[in-house]
Amino acid sequence: MNLEFSPEEVAFRKEVREFIEENYPRDLIGTAGREDLTREQFLAWHKVLGKKGWSAPAWPEKYGGTGWTSTQRYIWQEENARADTIMPLPFSVSMVGPVIYTFANEEQKKQHLPGILSGEVWWSQGYSEPGAGSDLASLKTTAVRDGDHYILNGQKTWTTLGQFGDWGFFLCRTNPDAPKPQEGISFILVDMTTPGIEVRPIKLLDGGHEVNEVWLTDVRVPVENLVGEENKGWTYAKFLLAHERSGIAGVARSKRGVERLKDIAVKEEVDGTPLLETPEFARKIAQLEIDLMALEYTELRTLASEAAGKAPGPESSILKVKGTEIQQRLTELTLEAVGHYGAPYFYGVQEMGGNDNQVGPDYSNFAAENYFNMRKTSIYGGSNEIQRNIITKMILGL
Amino acid sequence: MDFNFTEEQTMIRDSLERLIREQYDFETRRKFVESDTGFNAKFWGQLAELGLLMAPFSEEDGGLGGGPTDAMVVMEEFGKGLVVEPYLPSVVCGGGFLKRGSKEQKEAYLPGLMDGSNIFAFAYAEPKGRYNLADLETTATKDGAGFKLNGHKAVVIAAPWATHLIVTARTAGGRRDANGVSVFIVAKDAAGVTCRDYPTVDGRRASEVTFNNVVVGAEAVIGDVDNGLPTVELVVDEATAALCAEATGAMRVANEQTIEYSRNRKQFGTPIGKFQVLQHRMADMFMELEQSISMTYMATIRLADDVETRQMAVSAAKTRIAQSSRFIGQAAVQIHGGMGVTDELAVGHYFKRLSIIEGEFGSADHHISRFTKLSAGQKVAAE
DSSP states (O other): OOOSOOHHHHHHHHHHHHHHHHHSOGGGTTOTTOSOOOHHHHHHHHHHHHHHTOSOTTSOGGGTOOOOOHHHHHHHHHHHHHTTOOOOOHIIIIIIHHHHHHHSOHHHHHHHHHHHHHTOSOEEEEOOBTTBSSSGGGOOOEEEEETTEEEEEEEEEEEETGGGOSEEEEEEESOTTOSSGGGGEEEEEEETTSTTEEEEEEOBTTSOOOEEEEEEEEEEEEGGGEESSTTBHHHHHHHHHHHHHHHTTOHHHHHHHHHHHHHHHHHSEETTEEGGGSHHHHHHHHHHHHHHHHHHHHHHHHHHHHHTTOOOOTTHHHHHHHHHHHHHHHHHHHHHHHGGGGSBOHHHHHHHHTTOOOOSOGGGTTHHHHHHHGGGGGTSSSOHHHHHHHIIIIISOO | OOOOOOHHHHHHHHHHHHHHHHHOOHHHHHHHHTSSSOOOHHHHHHHHHTTTTTTTSOTTTTSOSOOHHHHHHHHHHHHHHTOOSSIIIIIIIIHHHHTTSOHHHHHHHHHHHHTTSSOEEEEOOOTTTTTOTTOOOOEEEEETTEEEEEEEEEEEETGGGOSEEEEEEESSSSTTOSTTEEEEEEETTSTTEEEEEEEBTTSOEEEEEEEEEEEEOGGGEESSTTBOHHHHHHHHHHHHHHHHHHHHHHHHHHHHHHHHHHHHOEETTEEGGGSHHHHHHHHHHHHHHHHHHHHHHHHHHHTTSOHHHHHHHHHHHHHHHHHHHHHHHHHHHHHHGGGGGBSSSHHHHHHHHHHHHHHTTSOHHHHHHHHHHHHHHHHHHHO
16 A cells, blocks of 8 residues: 655656646647537547557557556546646547457457547447437347348437547447347447438537437448447447446546636635635535545546456446536536626627627636536436446345 | 415416416427527516516505515416516516605606516626625715716626616725615616626526716615615515525426426336336425425515514525525436436426526525524524
C-alpha cells in the first residue's frame, strides 16, 4: 500500500502537462462540454494525440496503446481534466476499439484500428432501440443473410452524435429462433454511408442535438463486417458495456468540476459572505468531495486489479452508479450556486441578443442546461437501476 | 379546521382547468413559447374574461372578493398546464403591491391589471443580491418632488410582456439595511428604462432591466418612503406561497405521467411499473406530492397571520416544495428513461419548470436558514 507518486511519475506528469500546454488547440480552450461543437472540433485533440501515439492509453501496446501503468493513465486523465480538453470520444477508443482488437479478425483490425487511433474515423453506436433500452437483449433490428451480405432492417436510437458517424457498430438479431434472446444477436460493423441508413436528430430537453435515431431499411452490409462469430454478439456487447462503464466514473473531470464550483461559490456572496463559507453550502461541497474521494480510491483499486490482469467486471457498476451520481450532484450544486442567473436560456440569450450576448456572469452560462443534460448519465450505459441489478445478481449472488 | 374550498374557488378551478385543457394543450404551449413574443395573448384575454385576474382582489378594489386561496387555486392549475403567462408577476406581485397602495394608485392601475391590458413585472432581484430582498444597489435619489432611479435588476420575469414594473430601490441607508428600501411603480416605456429580453430555460421570458436616471414622481412610491421592506417581504411571501401552489400542480402531472408511462412501457416482458424498485420510487413521489400540498395549504392560510408565523410557514413550505420538486422532477425523468430527457415529451418540461421553481424567491438553503433564525429566536425569547 502506497499512495505517493514516484519521482518518475512526477516527471511523467510534468511531461504530460507540458505536452498539453504546447499542443492543445488554442481555439478549443474553454469549449469542452458545449453541444454546438463541429465534427472537426470534437476530433481535433484526438488527432493530435493520434500523431503522438497517445490516443488510446488503455490499449495493449501491440495495438497502439502507450504501455503506461494504471497510475500513468490516471495522471493522464487528471492532466486532461485540468486543462479541460475535449477527449477522444468513447465510442471509438473505449468501446468499439477494444471489441475489435479482442474479438475481430486480422483484416478487420488492420482496416479499423488505425482510423480509431488517428481520429480520422468517427464511430457511432447502434445498441438501444425504442423497445429495447434496459432490456437490450430484446432488440428487434434484424440482419438476414443474403449471399455475401447481411440485409439490416430496424431502428436504433440514442445514437450519440450519430450525425457525424462514418462507421457504426450495430447489434442485430441474426437468429430469431434462438432459445434465449441473448443467443441470436450479432455484432456488425456498418459503413454509415451505405444506402438505406437515415440518421434523424432527437432534440433533448436542454435544447441540444446530441443524440439521434438511426433508421435502417434494407441496408446491405458485407458479411466480412461481422465481428467474431455469428450469434455471439451479446458476449462482445457485454464486454463493451463493461469497458464503457469503467470510463464512465469521470473522477478527474469531477475533481475539476469541484474546483470550478468552488470558484463560483467564492464569487457568489450571501449577505457579504462568500457562498463557499455559508454553512449550508460548505457542507454540501464537503460531502461531494468526500464522496468523490471514495469513488477515486475505489477506481484506483479497480485499475490496480485490472493492471494485474483482471478484465473489467461487474464491479465497474459501482463506478458507473457513484460516478454519475457525483456528476449529477455537481451540476445541481452549480445551478444552486448561480442563483437567479440559472434561469436564462443560453442559446436563447444569444439568439435575441445581437452583439450583446451575455446575461449574468460567465460562470452561470449553461448551469441549468448542464443540470438538465446530465440527467442522462443515470440512464445511459445501463441505467443505474440496471447497475444495481448487476451488482445484486453478479456479485451478491441474489 | 377547514380545508374545503368555497363555491367561487371551485368554480375558478373548474373553469380554468377546462380552459387549459381545451386551449392550452402541450403542443399549443410549445407553439407560443417558441414564438417571437413567447406569449399567448388570446389565452391571457380569456383569463381576464373569466374574471381570474380580478379574483384575489376585494370587492372594494373592484375585484371578486377573494384572496390568497384564490391565487393558490389558479397557480395550481397553471402548474398543471405549465402555463407561462404572468399571473404570478402581474396579479400576485403587482396586485399585491397595488392593493396596499394609495387610493389614487389603485384607481390608476388596478382596472387595467384586472382587465389584462396592464401587465406588471416585479423587478426586485439584482446581480449580486441573491435572495436578500434588502440587498440593493439600485438607488432612488431625491429629485425635486420625486425620485431618480439608477441600477440594474436581474432576471425580471415577464418584463418583456410588461407595461409596468414594480421596482425596489434604496432611498436611504447602506446596502442590505432593512431601513431605506422603497417601492416604485415605473412605466416600462419611461425614459431611461432599458430591457434586455431573453427566454428562460423553463419556457418563460425575462429581462435584464437597467435604470439610467429614470425620473418618477412622488406618486410612484407605494407605501412609505424608506419603509418599504415589510411590504416587499409580505408580497414575496404571498408570491412564494403561490409559487408553491404552481409547483404542486406541476408535481401532480409529473407523477401522473410517470405512473402512466410505467404502465405502458414494457421491458423484460413486463410493464416497468411492476418492478418494485420503481414502484417504491413512485410511492415516494406520491408522498412528496401530498406533503407539498399540505404545506402549500398551510402556508397560504398562514399568510394572514403575524409576521413571524407567516415567515416561518412560508419558509417551511418553500423548503419542502424545493426538495420535493427536485425529487419528483428527477425521478420522473429517470423512470421515463431516455424519453425523459427528450424535448418531445412533456415530462422533461415539467422537470425543467420544477428545477427553476426550486430557486425562485429563495432556494431551500435560503429558506431553511430563515426558518432556523426564526425558530431559534422563538426559543431564545421563551427563555
